[in-house]
Amino acid sequence: MANDAHLHSVHIHPVKAFRALAPREAVVEPWGLAGDRRWVLIDDGGKVLTQRQQPRLALAAAELLPGGGVRLSAPGMEPLTVGVPRPVATVPVEIFRDKVEAVPAEDAAAHAWCSAFLGTGVRLVHMDDPAVRRPVDPQYALPGETVSFADGYPLLLTTLASLDALNTLMAQGDHAGEGPVPMNRFRPNLVVAGTAAWAEDGWSRIAVGEVVFRVAKPCGRCVVTTTDQGTAERGREPLHTLGRHRRLDGKLVFGQNLVPLARGTVRIGDPVTVLA
Numbered sequence: 100m101a102n103d104a105h106l107h108s109v110h111i112h113p114v115k116a117f118r119a120l121a122p123r124e125a126v127v128e129p130w131g132l133a134g135d136r137r138w139v140l141i142d143d144g145g146k147v148l149t150q151r152q153q154p155r156l157a158l159a160a161a162e163l164l165p166g167g168g169v170r171l172s173a174p175g176m177e178p179l180t181v182g183v184p185r186p187v188a189t190v191p192v193e194i195f196r197d198k199v200e201a202v203p204a205e206d207a208a209a210h211a212w213c214s215a216f217l218g219t220g221v222r223l224v225h226m227d228d229p230a231v232r233r234p235v236d237p238q239y240a241l242p243g244e245t246v247s248f249a250d251g252y253p254l255l256l257t258t259l260a261s262l263d264a265l266n267t268l269m270a271q272g273d274h275a276g277e278g279p280v281p282m283n284r285f286r287p288n289l290v291v292a293g294t295a296a297w298a299e300d301g302w303s304r305i306a307v308g309e310v311v312f313r314v315a316k317p318c319g320r321c322v323v324t325t326t327d328q329g330t331a332e333r334g335r336e337p338l339h340t341l342g343r344h345r346r347l348d349g350k351l352v353f354g355q356n357l358v359p360l361a362r363g364t365v366r367i368g369d370p371v372t373v374l375a
Contacts (some may be wrong), residue, residue, distance in 0.1 A: 162366070257355075
């Protein structure tokens with residue numbers, strides 16, 4: 100690994116599937132970056148909604164407020180501030196195969212705002228205590244590891260070199276006109292610069308500045324990567340190219356899932372060191 104490997108950018112998604120924030124630093128908690136994916140939308144049956152079902156979510160934004168509340172904004176909508184609800188009652192939430200309890204927003208305006216934006220009935224819910232609510236997939240977890248409403252793991256790491264390599268492959272393919280794709284298609288938490296392409300495939304433990312992470316597994320990718328995060332329109336790439344060049348155990352992979360081994364703070368420019 101190159102000696103100049105460093106943290107290029109940090110990304111937090113206060114509401115799952117909404118646009119990401121890009122702070123200069125973030126606190127690392129056992130279940131992910133502080134404030135990342137603690138809120139989510141659910142349908143009438145309690146199932147989590149993401150850009151898989153609703154690509155329009157890419158156009159919505161949520162500013163993270165002190166204490167964990169959010170300020171929602173979206174095209175054609177008046178901004179709305181939503182406070183963290185009191186954990187007086189929970190509702191069951193289904194996120195992939197997991198059953199999780201979450202706390203609905205107290206203000207009915209929050210549910211109405213999100214429903215109006217999507218044109219369908221949804222509720223906005225909050226994970227009150229990620230230390231106990233949702234364990235990491237036991238096939239890849241250590242005892243006691245938990246996660247927020249992220250797809251499956253506390254953090255996702257990608258590298259600029261691998262994106263460049265993927266875009267080069269894409270330019271040689273059948274849908275070259277769709278490329279290059281930007282990193283926001285992959286919705287990472289940490290983006291690393293200064294590595295070789297695909298170097299992250301060989302990592303099992305890394306340090307980002309003062310914080311050590313376990314590399315749990317490569318990240319399998321879905322239709323969200325084909326969604327333009329600025330327009331919500333979908334194409335064929337990058338899944339078409341990943342299918343030809345980055346297929347592992349039946350999954351199309353890009354990036355690595357991380358689990359923190361300690362609390363701390365990560366900052367843009369922090370050195371990234373491979374420990375194992």
